[in-house]
Each structure stands twice: as C-alpha cells, then as structure tokens.
Amino acid sequence: MALTSRGVHMIVIVSVLVFLATLAVVMRLLARKKLRMKLGSDDYLCVVALVCLWGMMVELALWCTIGGNGSHIWDLDTATKLNFGKIFLSNQFTYFILCPALRLSIVCFYRRLFTTRTFQRVSTAIMWIIGLWGAAIFLVCALQCRPLAGYWDKSIKAQCIDGNQFFIVNQIFNVIMDFVLLALPLPIILRLNRSWADRFALAGVFALGGFVCFASIFRIVVLFYIDADDTTYTVYQATLWTHIEPSVGMVCCCLPSIRGLFPAFRFTKSSSQGTGSKFSHGASANRDATGSAAKSQSYFKMQDIAASRAESEEDLVPLDGLSDSERGITVQTDIVINNAPSHLPADEWRGAVRMEK
Numbered sequence: 001m002a003l004t005s006r007g008v009h010m011i012v013i014v015s016v017l018v019f020l021a022t023l024a025v026v027m028r029l030l031a032r033k034k035l036r037m038k039l040g041s042d043d044y045l046c047v048v049a050l051v052c053l054w055g056m057m058v059e060l061a062l063w064c065t066i067g068g069n070g071s072h073i074w075d076l077d078t079a080t081k082l083n084f085g086k087i088f089l090s091n092q093f094t095y096f097i098l099c100p101a102l103r104l105s106i107v108c109f110y111r112r113l114f115t116t117r118t119f120q121r122v123s124t125a126i127m128w129i130i131g132l133w134g135a136a137i138f139l140v141c142a143l144q145c146r147p148l149a150g151y152w153d154k155s156i157k158a159q160c161i162d163g164n165q166f167f168i169v170n171q172i173f174n175v176i177m178d179f180v181l182l183a184l185p186l187p188i189i190l191r192l193n194r195s196w197a198d199r200f201a202l203a204g205v206f207a208l209g210g211f212v213c214f215a216s217i218f219r220i221v222v223l224f225y226i227d228a229d230d231t232t233y234t235v236y237q238a239t240l241w242t243h244i245e246p247s248v249g250m251v252c253c254c255l256p257s258i259r260g261l262f263p264a265f266r267f268t269k270s271s272s273q274g275t276g277s278k279f280s281h282g283a284s285a286n287r288d289a290t291g292s293a294a295k296s297q298s299y300f301k302m303q304d305i306a307a308s309r310a311e312s313e314e315d316l317v318p319l320d321g322l323s324d325s326e327r328g329i330t331v332q333t334d335i336v337i338n339n340a341p342s343h344l345p346a347d348e349w350r351g352a353v354r355m356e357k
Contacts, residue, residue, distance in 0.1 A: 022054075056091060070236055107127050123184070168224075175213065205252060
C-alpha cells in the first residue's frame with residue numbers, strides 16, 4: 001500500500017527525533033568513556049529505552065506502509081486492517097517497556113548525584129511505584145482481549161476492555177510521574193549557589209523537562225480524537241505524540257551526562273602572597289600570554305594536572321550550597337606554585353612547586 005501524506009509526515013518527524021535521541025545517548029556513553037567512569041544502571045536502562053525507541057520507529061514504518069496508518073479505514077482491504085491491529089498491539093507493548101525504563105534511568109541518575117538518606121528513600125519508593133505500575137500495565141495490555149487475537153481480528157468473538165480508556169488511565173499516571181521526576185531534585189538544587197552559566201544550563205534542562213510534561217498532557221488530549229469508526233485515520237496525532245514524548249525525554253535524560261564531554265575548568269585566585277599564587281583543584285588558568293617564561297611554564301603544568309583527572313558527575317552538584325550533613329566526607333586538594341624570578345634555572349623553580357592537602 002502506498003504511503004499517505006500523513007504517513008510520510010509521521011515517519012520523517014519521528015526519524016529526526018529518534019536520531020537526536022540516539023545522538024544524545026551516544027554522547028552520554030562517550031562522556032562516560034572520556035571520564036573513565038563505569039557504566040551505571042542508569043546508562044543501561046537508557047540504552048534499553050533507546051532500543052525500544054528504535055523498535056517503535058520500525059513499527060511505525062511498517063504501520064504506515066503495510067498497516068494503513070493515516071488512511072481511512074474504508075479504503076483498506078482486510079489484510080491491511082489485520083496488519084494495523086497487529087502492529088498497533090506490538091507498538092503498545094514496546095511503549096509500555098520504554099516508558100518505565102526511561103523513568104527508572106532518570107531516577108537512578110538522580111541517585112548517583114544526591115546521596116542523602118532522605119533522597120535515597122524517596123527515590124527508592126518512586127522506583128518501586130514506576131516498576132510495579134509498568135508491570136501491571138504490561139500485563140493488562142497482554143490481557144486486554146480474550147483471546148488476544150480478537151484485538152486485531154474482529155471476526156473472532158472476544159471480550160475486550162475499552163482500549164481508549166486504558167490508554168488515558170495510563171497516560172494520566174505518566175503525566176503525574178513526569179511532574180514528580182521534574183520536581184524531585186528541586187529542593188536540593190534550589191539551595192545551591194551556582195554561577196549564572198550553571199543556572200542557565202539548569203534552566204534549559206528543566207525547560208526541556210517541562211516540554212516533556214506538556215507532551216504527556218497533550219497526548220491525553222489527542223487520545224480523545226481517536227474515533228473507533230475510523231481508527232486508522234484518527235490515530236494520527238496520538239501516534240505522533242506517542243513518539244515525541246519519549247524521544248524528547250531521552251534527550252533531556254542525557255543532557256547532564258553530556259556535559260562531561262565539554263569540561264569547563266575555571267580559574268579562581270583565592271589568595272596571593274608575594275610571588276605565590278594559589279589555585280583550586282580542577283581549575284584552569286586564563287593567563288596572560290605576555291608573562292614571563294616561568295609563569296608561562298607553570299600555567300602549562302597546572303593545565304596538565306587539571307586535565308589528568310577525569311571529572312566526576314558529582315561535579316554537577318556544587319557542595320557550597322549544601323549543609324554539613326549533606327556534604328558527607330569531602331577532600332580538597334590545593335596546589336601552590338611559587339613563581340621564582342626569571343633569572344633562576346628551570347630545574348630550580350620547578351622545585352618550588354609543592355602540594356598541600
């Protein structure tokens with residue numbers, strides 16, 4: 001069957017979104033490799049969600065080509081109608097795996113950043129809720145028609161639940177959980193003292209997360225547009241937003257980790273005595289190129305030391321805004337370089353470098 005204009009629109013839009021989501025996940029994994037960090041449960045769950053997202057895109061392509069999605073039902077032959085029902089059911093199973101996996105990935109990522117006892121307990125409870133709801137929805141999907149073949153073959157006498165109500169109930173839960181995940185780290189983040197650049201980056205992440213919440217709400221609205229008498233044509237918007245929601249959510253999930261590919265080493269001069277300068281560990285100097293040879297060489301030494309240590313994701317959450325109980329045990333390493341006069345040999349002024357702990 002030839003593609004309709006609606007089918008072409010869906011395939012093009014979803015392909016772009018899946019590409020962006022895939023790019024985000026690849027950059028996330030590259031950041032892990034660059035920082036020499038082991039993959040965590042959040043990374044594995046994100047990959048599982050990405051595989052499901054690709055599965056949904058393949059199903060969409062089949063749905064629009066051999067399943068008649070985007071066409072009026074009276075223009076389809078019997079075989080195409082059967083394909084529509086089969087692919088529709090397959091798409092539901094894939095979606096019901098993708099959403100819990102993606103949300104669990106976000107919660108696991110939070111747990112790596114925020115290690116306070118209260119946060120760990122709350123996040124554990126949320127993970128149980130997401131997991132149990134996901135298992136229940138998957139089971140209901142498998143039992144929505146008895147026998148299940150009655151879902152796609154209307155010639156079979158079967159007892160089926162109201163599919164549209166089933167989708168709406170599940171989507172209401174999705175909306176609630178999206179807002180919960182968006183708000184979960186806010187109590188800690190709002191207490192942090194951050195630079196304007198960090199605040200702008202955080203605002204961008206939360207704005208994208210807010211769009212995911214909007215997509216979840218709008219998906220409830222478009223579910224009411226599905227007409228049981230012409231499902232193949234009226235399911236268009238619901239199909240589109242079913243793919244937009246997880247794709248944008250996956251990009252949002254990966255953004256904080258992608259930051260590791262672009263580390264920002266900031267120079268801060270905390271004290272100065274005579275010719276000595278003190279640098280905070282992890283900072284890079286923005287030195288004047290017209291300085292003395294000794295100063296220039298000490299700059300490159302500091303840059304090498306800073307670059308030799310991989311950033312950890314804990315750097316995403318500065319400690320200066322947390323209470324003593326939330327900080328845990330912290331270790332600060334300072335490096336002091338005494339810049340000797342330029343008339344001293346290089347071997348002598350290198351000996352002036354000392355490390356303080």
